[in-house]
Amino acid sequence: MQLITCPYCGTGCRAYVKKELSHPFMIEYVTDINVPNDRGKLCPKGNAMFEHMISKERLKVPLKAVEEGKFVKISWKDAISEIASFIRSYMKDDPNKLMFIAGGKVSNESAYLFQKLARNIGTNNVDNTSHFCHGVSVKAILDSNFERNWATYDDIEDSNLVIIWGANPAETFPLIFRRVLKAKNKGAKIIVIDPRKTKTTKFASAHLRPFPGTDIALINALINLLMGRRNAKSAHLTASDLEIIGKYTPEHVEKITGVPAAEIEKIVREIVLAENGVILWGSGISMHSNGYDVVRSIITLASMMDFKVLPLAGQNNSQGVMDMGVVPDLLPGYRTYDDIDIFKEAWKNDELPSEMGLDIARSIKEAQKCNISAFYIMGANVAVSFPEAEKALRRAEFVVAQDIFPTPTTELADIILPAAAFLESDGSTTNAERRIQWSSRVKWPPRDAKPDWAILCELGNALGLEGFGFYFPEEILREISTLVPQYANAGPRTLTRTPEGVMWSTEPSSQPTKMYTSDKMPSLDTPVMITVRYVGQFQTGTMTKRSPSLKARWQELPILVSEEDAAKWGIKDGDRVKIVSENGEYIGTVKVSKTVIPGTIKAPWHEGANRVMGLKIDDETGLPQMKACSCTIKRVE
Amino acid sequence: MEKKVFIDFRNCIGCRSCEIACAREHHGKANITLIETSELLMMSFNCRHCENAPCMLVCPARALYKDEDGAVRVKYQECIGCMFCSIACPFGTPEFVPELKIMVKCDLCSHRRDEGKLPACVTTCPTDALIFASEEEILQIKVRQNLAKVEELAKKVEKIMGGTT
Structure with missing residues (x-):
């Protein structure tokens, strides 16, 4: 029996996997050790965590776009050398025209290598989707x-x-x-x-x-x-x-x-x-x-x-990708660029950039102004989850998408690299209570798919960068534990032998808490659309929509409007409506509900309701408004 | 007394964990269903494994039987797929599976019970809304809950009246 971590939300639930001939992946609940999920209990997504992996839709070979939406198979060697030659053309003069986006669902090892690759190429334009x-x-x-x-x-x-x-x-x-x-x-x-x-x-x-x-x-x-x-x-x-x-x-x-x-x-x-x-x-x-x-x-x-x-962390490694420094303004272990010398020494590279890079929201804005030429996207479906991202990806000269399934993001890519799912490689993740846990590989990736870290190693070597000669994720974790103070106790030897996981190892600072007050408030006109998640779907549904038992139970998620608003707008249960804002529209079925307050509309964000939002970056706070937006609602036939 | 799956529907959050776990253990078919009676009110429902089970009485092939733990189960090789059991059942739980041409119903996870484990739906329920217990145990739980309420009330009364404790 192997002990694994659930690849969905940030709770970090653990389960045993039992292999029987008739049932290759039987889940057994962990009742004997102290795990984040009390008594080994699992939610529906956790109970269905293997279903997406054996789906027939998996990406299995590297693909190259001949025109938009049409792909041909290429070999790994060609794919890597093509990406490497493109990156090399920007590496010398203008590395800041490249943007690296990682999902919050990659292992700590892959996340660490991802930012190491970006920073060694010479840019701090590296961000993760959990940043906001x-x-x-x-x-x-x-x-x-x-x-x-x-x-x-x-x-x-x-x-x-x-x-x-x-x-x-x-x-x-x-x-x-x-x-x-x-x-x-x-x-x-x-x-x-x-x-x-x-x-x-x-x-x-x-x-x-x-x-x-x-x-x-x-x-x-x-x-x-x-x-x-x-x-x-x-x-x-x-x-x-x-x-x-x-x-x-x-x-x-x-x-x-x-x-x-x-x-x-x-x-x-x-x-x-x-x-x-x-x-x-x-x-x-x-x-x-x-x-x-x-x-x-x-x-x-x-x-x-x-x-x-x-x-509460939304994705299974939201905390880990932050710890690994997959953010434009912080180095691994929440170090600022004042401490760049540590990494110059450790990575044997004296030319690490030390100015702050672009975050996702800004890179999307810049790409539309043609200031970003290429995107490298690892395990994120930004075209659905981020407003205006689709436009940005269309504008970009070169897009590499590394994913396990074809998504609207990979549709816009020039090169698609097939990645291994989270449970198809060894690796560690960190959950919302900052517990670092090791998860074992339960099956080999399909066909030519490779783990994220292995792809990054190949690319790093092809670019002639130093420090990408890893053969096992344990070696990467070793490097992480020496460089990230929070992970000092989480060396591979300890972590692989501690089924309970290891907590962050830094002593919290004894400085007094810095108080802070503010009166900044976004101004939203009614009706306001808020986006919500449902228990049986996860993020943009890349994985959950390929899990038959989840897909069957959570289909056609409704748009909820209050009774007062429904009467005012003349809509009733089961009507098809269109939510329109200045940036786009979203069509769905309405359900009149007592659970929402008048003036608000509750839309599920698994289908891409987020794209309606528009990417408004607040000048004062520098953050985009991604939870709610003003909109209008119309009935469609 | 045989143990059965009971539901404390005050605790149910309608996550359908039980359905998915059941489907996984039973080759993709869930024998427990979550019913959402109105907004934010839901409960899971499975075979009650009745003491005087009408499905067993009406089965012309005698394919339904009670096993040693009191679970009403189907002998798959004897079932003729006449659907009498689902007509007789007041809850309509036995379901016809067209691919297999037999009736399928909750067996309280017989394969898990053999290993000394609880049914999958009970083990996975995140809020302990599903309870695997005998009727006596359920009564005891109820009595204990009521006692706690009475105790609280007594304390309040004492506070108002100026008691000794």
């Missing part, structure tokens, strides 16, 4: 020195107040929600702050419904009221902070958010009474253009009460 959700939260926690209160899953069980902000763990993280329920059974209070009524709110003792995008006002009101309480620590707030906070009285906030002032006061009473609180948040707040500010404000709130915090 989980990455924002991680950066905020580290920037405010709050790592010491970063919760583990066990902390959720031991707390007596759980605040879930902008997330629906019952749908997106059922196994983290299990911990919340266990806390509830021990007597903990659960407060959910979410505009929607969800399966999570069913279990909540209080539910606040702020209008999408107005969370910052609510947090400021909570801080404001908490300052008046005796046991809250507010000494570190500066005068300018107090000025901002002072404006947000409960009555004022009621007007902005639509949450009754009495409810806010009730929540404050709960917060003051709680001894061990924990705040969980998801992409519902971090994917707004003010995501960083909201997360920092939540941390301020948490530090006043000494609560723990836990950002």
Whole structure:
């Protein structure tokens, strides 16, 4: 029996795989050791984690585009030499015209090699798709020195107040929600702050419904009221902070958010009474253009009460790709470019770039202005998940896509490289509680497909770069453990022999928490579309739509509108509607629901509702608005 | 007393984990179904393995039997696919599989029980909404829950009335 990590969400669930002749991949639940998924339980995606791998649609051989959408088979040698010759033509003069995008679902080893390749080529234009959700939260926690209160899953069980902000763990993280329920059974209070009524709110003792995008006002009101309480620590707030906070009285906030002032006061009473609180948040707040500010404000709130915090990671290695430095502004181990000398020495390359690169959103914008010539995309379906990405990829001169299935992104590629699925190679991942876990290979990749790290090694060698001579992922992990302080204890020898996984090994800094307040708020006109996920589908459905049992149960996900809005717009259950914004449109079937507040439309983002958003990068915060957008809705026949 | 799968539908989050796990263990066909009665209210439903099972009574081929753990199961080689059992069943659980030309129903994961494990749906349920227990155990759980409520109430009353504890 082999121990593996689930390739879907960021919970990092573990399972045994049993091989029998009639059933080559039987899942057995892990009940004997301490794993992130309590008692080895699995959600539907986890139960179906092998189905996509044996799909007949897998990419099996390298392909080259002869014209858009038409591909011919080529050999690995030709594919690699073609990519290498293109990259070499830019490497000397203008490496910053290349952009490297990794998905949040690659192993730590592949992620590490990916940024090593990009930086050795000479550009810091390297980013991961989790940057604008989980990455924002991680950066905020580290920037405010709050790592010491970063919760583990066990902390959720031991707390007596759980605040879930902008997330629906019952749908997106059922196994983290299990911990919340266990806390509830021990007597903990659960407060959910979410505009929607969800399966999570069913279990909540209080539910606040702020209008999408107005969370910052609510947090400021909570801080404001908490300052008046005796046991809250507010000494570190500066005068300018107090000025901002002072404006947000409960009555004022009621007007902005639509949450009754009495409810806010009730929540404050709960917060003051709680001894061990924990705040969980998801992409519902971090994917707004003010995501960083909201997360920092939540941390301020948490530090006043000494609560723990836990950002919920959307993809199985969202945390790991951040740790590995697959971001334009940070090197592996969250080192800044001041520490570049360490890597110059370790990678034996004196010409590493030290200016900040472009993130995904900016690269998409730049590509449309023809400032980016090539994209190297590893395990990400950006054409569906990012607005305007399709336009950018069409504009680019050369696109390499490395994936396991044909997707709308690979359709736009010049070279498609067939990759091994996560469970077809050994590798480690890091979950939302920062537990590094080793996952074994359960089967060989189909035909000519290769693991991501092996492809990157070949490309690195073809480019004549030093330090790409790896034959096993363990060797890469060895290098990671010497260079990334958080992974110092996670050397291959230890990690492969520790089924429970290894936690981050750095001591959290003893500096006081940096308080931060803000009043930046995105302005959204009604109706506002928010995009949500469902439990049986994952991201753009590259994997889940190829899993027969998941596909059959989660088809035709509806667009939810409130009863009031439905009456106003004259639409009813089962109508086909078109959501139109200035950037695109999305067609789906409507369901009139009591769960959404008037003025909002809830669309599933597995079908690409995100593309409607438009990529508006906020000038002040530098983040794109990716959670909600103003739109209009029309009935179509 | 035989053990059966019970559901505490207050805990059900409608994730369909049970369906998918059941489908995996039973060659792609799920014998447990999640029913969403209205928005945000759902419960899983499988064969009740009735004590006085109507499906067993009506089967003309005597293909249905109770095994040693009390699970009502189908002898596949004897089933003639007449669908009488699904007509007789008040819940309509036995289902006809056209490829095999026989009726298929929940067997409480007999292959897992042989290894001393719980049925797959119960093992995987993320919120412990599915419980594998005998009726007596379920009653005990209910009594314990009610006792806890009464105790809480008593404490409140004492607080108001100024009791000693």
